[in-house]
Amino acid sequence: MDIFLQQIINGLVQGSIYALVALGYTMVYGIMGLINFAHGEVVMIGTLVTISVVGLLVKLGVPLALAGVAGLLAAVAVCMALGWSLERIAYRPLRNAPRLTPLITAIGMSIILQNLAMMIWGRNYLTFPKLLPQVDFEFAGANFTAVQVIIVLVSALTMGGLLLLVYRTKLGMAMRATSQNLQVASLMGVNINRVIAAAFVIGSALGALAGVMVGTYYEIAHYQMGFMLGLKAFTAAVLGGIGNLAGAMLGGILLGLIEALGAGYIGDLTGGFLGSHYQDIFAFVVLIVVLMFKPSGLFGEKTGDRA
Amino acid sequence: MKKALSAPNLIIFGVLMFAFVVLQLGLFPGNYPMKLTILYLLALCALFGLGMSFRQHLAGKLLIAAVLVVLPFVSATAGQAWVRILDFAILYAFLALGLNIVVGLAGLLDLGYVAFYAVGAYTWALLASPHFGLHLPFWVILPTGALVACCFGVLLGSPTLKLRGDYLAIVTLGFGEIVRIFMNNLNAPINITNGPQGITLIDPVAIGGFKFSGATQIFGYTLSGPQKYYFLLLVLAILVVIINQRLQNSRIGRAWQAIREDEVAAKAVGINTRNLKLLAFAMGASFGGMAGGVFAAMQGFVSPESFSLNESIMILAMVVLGGMGHIPGVILGAVLLSILPEVLRYGVGPLQTQLFGKMLVDPESLRLLVFGLALVLVMRFKPAGLWPSPERQRELVEGRTEVKP
Amino acid sequence: MSEILLQATAVAKHFGGIKALRDVSLAIGRGEIYGLIGPNGAGKTTFFNCLTGLYVPDGGGFTFAGAPLLADAPHRAAARGIARTFQNIRLFANMTALENVMVGRHVRTRAGVFGAILQNAATRAEEAAIRQKAIDLLHYVRIEDRADDLAKNLSYGDQRRLEIARALASEPQLLCLDEPAAGMNATETEGLRDLIDGIRRDGTTILLIEHDVKLVMGLCDRVAVLDYGALVIEDVPAVVQKDQRVIEAYLGA
Numbered sequence: 001m002d003i004f005l006q007q008i009i010n011g012l013v014q015g016s017i018y019a020l021v022a023l024g025y026t027m028v029y030g031i032m033g034l035i036n037f038a039h040g041e042v043v044m045i046g047t048l049v050t051i052s053v054v055g056l057l058v059k060l061g062v063p064l065a066l067a068g069v070a071g072l073l074a075a076v077a078v079c080m081a082l083g084w085s086l087e088r089i090a091y092r093p094l095r096n097a098p099r100l101t102p103l104i105t106a107i108g109m110s111i112i113l114q115n116l117a118m119m120i121w122g123r124n125y126l127t128f129p130k131l132l133p134q135v136d137f138e139f140a141g142a143n144f145t146a147v148q149v150i151i152v153l154v155s156a157l158t159m160g161g162l163l164l165l166v167y168r169t170k171l172g173m174a175m176r177a178t179s180q181n182l183q184v185a186s187l188m189g190v191n192i193n194r195v196i197a198a199a200f201v202i203g204s205a206l207g208a209l210a211g212v213m214v215g216t217y218y219e220i221a222h223y224q225m226g227f228m229l230g231l232k233a234f235t236a237a238v239l240g241g242i243g244n245l246a247g248a249m250l251g252g253i254l255l256g257l258i259e260a261l262g263a264g265y266i267g268d269l270t271g272g273f274l275g276s277h278y279q280d281i282f283a284f285v286v287l288i289v290v291l292m293f294k295p296s297g298l299f300g301e302k303t304g305d306r307a
Numbered sequence: 308m309k310k311a312l313s314a315p316n317l318i319i320f321g322v323l324m325f326a327f328v329v330l331q332l333g334l335f336p337g338n339y340p341m342k343l344t345i346l347y348l349l350a351l352c353a354l355f356g357l358g359m360s361f362r363q364h365l366a367g368k369l370l371i372a373a374v375l376v377v378l379p380f381v382s383a384t385a386g387q388a389w390v391r392i393l394d395f396a397i398l399y400a401f402l403a404l405g406l407n408i409v410v411g412l413a414g415l416l417d418l419g420y421v422a423f424y425a426v427g428a429y430t431w432a433l434l435a436s437p438h439f440g441l442h443l444p445f446w447v448i449l450p451t452g453a454l455v456a457c458c459f460g461v462l463l464g465s466p467t468l469k470l471r472g473d474y475l476a477i478v479t480l481g482f483g484e485i486v487r488i489f490m491n492n493l494n495a496p497i498n499i500t501n502g503p504q505g506i507t508l509i510d511p512v513a514i515g516g517f518k519f520s521g522a523t524q525i526f527g528y529t530l531s532g533p534q535k536y537y538f539l540l541l542v543l544a545i546l547v548v549i550i551n552q553r554l555q556n557s558r559i560g561r562a563w564q565a566i567r568e569d570e571v572a573a574k575a576v577g578i579n580t581r582n583l584k585l586l587a588f589a590m591g592a593s594f595g596g597m598a599g600g601v602f603a604a605m606q607g608f609v610s611p612e613s614f615s616l617n618e619s620i621m622i623l624a625m626v627v628l629g630g631m632g633h634i635p636g637v638i639l640g641a642v643l644l645s646i647l648p649e650v651l652r653y654g655v656g657p658l659q660t661q662l663f664g665k666m667l668v669d670p671e672s673l674r675l676l677v678f679g680l681a682l683v684l685v686m687r688f689k690p691a692g693l694w695p696s697p698e699r700q701r702e703l704v705e706g707r708t709e710v711k712p
Numbered sequence: 713m714s715e716i717l718l719q720a721t722a723v724a725k726h727f728g729g730i731k732a733l734r735d736v737s738l739a740i741g742r743g744e745i746y747g748l749i750g751p752n753g754a755g756k757t758t759f760f761n762c763l764t765g766l767y768v769p770d771g772g773g774f775t776f777a778g779a780p781l782l783a784d785a786p787h788r789a790a791a792r793g794i795a796r797t798f799q800n801i802r803l804f805a806n807m808t809a810l811e812n813v814m815v816g817r818h819v820r821t822r823a824g825v826f827g828a829i830l831q832n833a834a835t836r837a838e839e840a841a842i843r844q845k846a847i848d849l850l851h852y853v854r855i856e857d858r859a860d861d862l863a864k865n866l867s868y869g870d871q872r873r874l875e876i877a878r879a880l881a882s883e884p885q886l887l888c889l890d891e892p893a894a895g896m897n898a899t900e901t902e903g904l905r906d907l908i909d910g911i912r913r914d915g916t917t918i919l920l921i922e923h924d925v926k927l928v929m930g931l932c933d934r935v936a937v938l939d940y941g942a943l944v945i946e947d948v949p950a951v952v953q954k955d956q957r958v959i960e961a962y963l964g965a
Contacts, residue, residue, distance in 0.1 A: 094687070098631070101627065109683060110679070111676070277491075280488055550829050558842065561815050564811075568805055569802050569805070573804075575786055575790065576790055577790025578818050580787070
């Protein structure tokens with residue numbers, strides 16, 4: 001029982017992070033049908049910027065808590081700028097290009113960002129500063145930390161805020177209209193460029209937040225960390241039904257839970273044949289199985305053949 | 308004669324060779340034999356471009372053939388390493404053409420193509436190495452590898468091919484990762500793949516008594532291992548080109564293109580879209596498997612590291628960057644993207660030392676940076692690829708807005 | 713009416729709570745031009761989609777040429793001899809006009825992968841026959857001079873004609889045309905009328921969905937009217953035109 005609960009907690013934490021990153025993928029995809037492969041790198045840059053800013057401020061004698069907040073804000077600002085520039089420079093000129101063209105551009109941008117990060121921050125693993133005090137809780141035999149609680153809470157609040165933004169503001173309405181039909185929305189006077197830019201900027205801000213969370217949680221960062229994280233988050237977005245905000249959130253949480261439980265139990269389930277190093281397989285196996293039965297993801301709209 | 312093709316052709320090769328020369332001069336300042344090699348290569352490329360521009364005529368074909376035969380010998384004067392780079396360029400062309408059937412003709416976005424390459428490579432490795440003590444002959448393993456890869460293709464394809472484009476992309480991507488993770492971990496409890504260490508001492512390709520590794524004397528000339536593989540790969544690649552071309556202009560190829568263009572309409576004219584998509588998947592997988600087998604034999608060593616997602620992405624990039632669905636374009640994409648990183652590898656570091664007197668940036672990351680930049684720039688200015696089919700070229704001139712379904 | 717080619721029996725289809733088709737039964741005789749009309753949203757295209765296998769009906773079914781039509785896969789409907797065009801033209805945009813028609817031959821030809829790779833005599837002969845038939849069909853619909861143009865570069869009227877040629881390539885017994893005259897000017901419509909009439913004279917039964925009432929009444933042997941997914945009347949044009957319910961359906965009572 002305690003292992004079960006422990007893994008649920010771990011899964012929730014990991015899942016919240018996936019969900020935040022998945023939102024960045026799903027927003028962009030929902031509006032312009034593009035898999036923004038470079039989104040994982042945006043998250044990575046968020047983490048690394050925080051490390052640099054916090055390190056610098058602490059060296060200057062700023063208290064850690066204040067430096068942490070500044071680091072987070074800096075990461076969000078840098079990532080928003082990065083997301084905006086990505087769209088403006090790389091993707092906007094390709095709006096009318098064949099379908100795979102922006103995908104290759106996204107891959108190219110991902111390679112560029114990764115290697116720029118390597119030039120700036122080096123090849124080595126970096127230690128993420130301890131922004132939060134180590135506080136442990138115990139509940140029904142399972143241990144968890146303040147960091148975990150805060151990650152889950154902040155994610156939940158942020159996602160709530162995003163839903164409010166999308167369903168209660170004019171910008172949100174424009175975004176929803178655009179994701180229904182770009183041409184029509186544009187005819188109705190929606191400023192498409194602004195909406196798409198907003199999707200990138202908001203997605204990147206969420207990514208930066210997720211990046212800081214990953215750093216705080218694992219206390220380590222690396223220029224290649226964005227790749228697997230992005231891949232998993234994208235998987236989560238597809239699992240939930242890509243283009244669907246609630247789907248991305250639930251898909252992320254679900255993926256986190258599945259991975260954690262899978263890693264905890266796979267040895268027992270297969271009689272020791274498969275060990276926990278198969279953890280990364282779960283994401284994909286679950287994805288394939290779900291899509292076999294629900295071809296548009298768990299919460300995606302059914303897009304049938306229209307004649 | 309398609310006049311329009313000759314100009315971009317020559318320009319592309321010219322630019323490539325210019326880059327080649329600049330970087331090489333950076334690498335070998337004052338090395339005169341090396342410069343001579345480059346001069347020869349430059350001339351060969353120009354001749355090749357010339358041959359391509361009237362490839363419908365016999366003279367053009369002969370010119371192309373002559374260039375292809377001479378190429379490994381000229382490259383060898385700069386070192387066997389460059390012949391190996393050529394070998395890989397052809398191997399990638401082979402792979403890219405296989406993927407072109409799936410992506411270019413049938414329009415199925417496959418991001419896990421490397422899985423089939425891996426399956427082919429491991430099939431060869433297991434059937435012709437001391438790992439299991441098996442040493443089956445070439446003509447048994449190559450078809451077996453293709454068949455096993457084909458089965459994997461069907462296995463993956465049958466449940467997933469009803470998915471829409473981007474969903475299929477992520478599923479194939481996931482499948483690629485699954486295969487890689489299994490290769491990494493299937494060393495316990497039963498040692499099948501030998502885990503991350505990979506399988507070593509794999510038999511080279513041998514037809515009859517003729518081994519493709521090591522040097523052989525033919526007509527008084529020493530033919531090196533990489534040179535022999537070059538010709539083997541060239542023959543295989545030409546076969547794949549012919550198969551691609553024949554499929555494209557056949558009843559099956561037209562049905563694939565119809566599915567790519569409009570699946571509902573394709574169904575309505577009586578095409579069994581599910582079976583035909585599966586067929587495209589299986590064909591692509593078989594080619595991937597075959598390429599994997601040759602790769603394993605050529606390297607003598609396989610490990611999961613060679614089959615990462617990056618590799619899948621790279622092959623897809625070759626197809627798209629070159630010109631999806633257009634055979635010469637795909638080959639061009641494969642050759643450029645496989646040679647460019649190597650040229651950069653040899654060129655970037657020394658060029659820096661020469662220009663600035665010291666190493667400013669880590670050459671490895673600068674190399675990848677330039678590579679990423681090249682992808683972005685080509686897509687920005689040639690959205691249909693460097694050498695798209697004439698029809699697609701027209702399409703872009705007219706400008707078309709894609710409407711999301 | 714001569715022999716019945718297509719019999720629809722109580723075909724029903726609903727999307728969520730919306731009943732798009734309510735137990736529609738009708739019979740089309742061999743050699744007829746049969747019109748299917750009704751206001752927008754009456755269920756005409758849904759009926760087409762059920763007939764050609766794109767939708768699976770929720771109730772009822774079809775009998776075609778004496779045997780039941782299994783509503784599971786569109787490609788089987790085509791093999792059985794039902795060909796169709798689409799309301800919003802669906803051509804293979806980046807293939808040439810000739811290739812579009814050649815694709816239409818798919819169900820009547822056999823060559824597979826190995827034939828294509830080996831290019832044996834049978835495959836080459838079949839390929840030549842496909843090409844010849846396609847050229848003939850382009851002549852038949854009078855767009856032979858556009859054979860090598862990409863389908864998307866054809867004029868609207870020519871695209872309609874190309875779609876009909878592609879459908880005819882499968883040698884259908886029943887040709888279903890979904891609003892072929894939509895968006896056409898008077899001259900083009902006149903040409904289309906001649907074409908449809910010619911196709912019927914050459915032995916193909918035609919099911920025609922159309923908004924242009926004049927065209928339908930002038931061309932069709934019998935007409936069925938759908939309203940809110942239900943069959944209102946099925947009779948010769950003269951009777952249908954005078955029917956009070958039809959007039960109400962169109963004027964929106």
